[in-house]
Amino acid sequence: MSVADKIAAELDALHADETSPGMAAVALDLARAIDSTDVLGAKAQAAHQLRAIIADLRRQAPIEAKGDAVDDVAQQREKRRAEARERAAGG
Numbered sequence: 001m002s003v004a005d006k007i008a009a010e011l012d013a014l015h016a017d018e019t020s021p022g023m024a025a026v027a028l029d030l031a032r033a034i035d036s037t038d039v040l041g042a043k044a045q046a047a048h049q050l051r052a053i054i055a056d057l058r059r060q061a062p063i064e065a066k067g068d069a070v071d072d073v074a075q076q077r078e079k080r081r082a083e084a085r086e087r088a089a090g091g
Contacts, residue, residue: 007031010054014061027091 007027011017016024030050034043 002031003034004028004031004062007050007054013058016057016061019060019062020057023053023057025059 008031011024011027016027023061027050030046030053033046034050039045
């Protein structure tokens with residue numbers, strides 16, 4: 001998988017096209033530049049700039065509510081209760 005592919009996936013996960021489309025485009029261009037050159041100095045400079053842009057995009061990304069272990073247990077408990085209610089109702 002190329003650097004551009006990995007950056008595109010990360011940009012997608014960060015919803016960067018929604019929050020900062022210009023920076024997302026620059027990040028993808030830098031990733032493509034890294035993939036297209038064998039000049040180590042150019043790769044290093046592009047990687048340095050790319051790292052900074054990705055860090056900014058991570059800070060701007062919307063916060064997603066992801067459940068923790070307690071939420072998982074609560075969801076499983078609710079699922080079991082719903083199944084028990086369904087069985088008790090004759091379904």
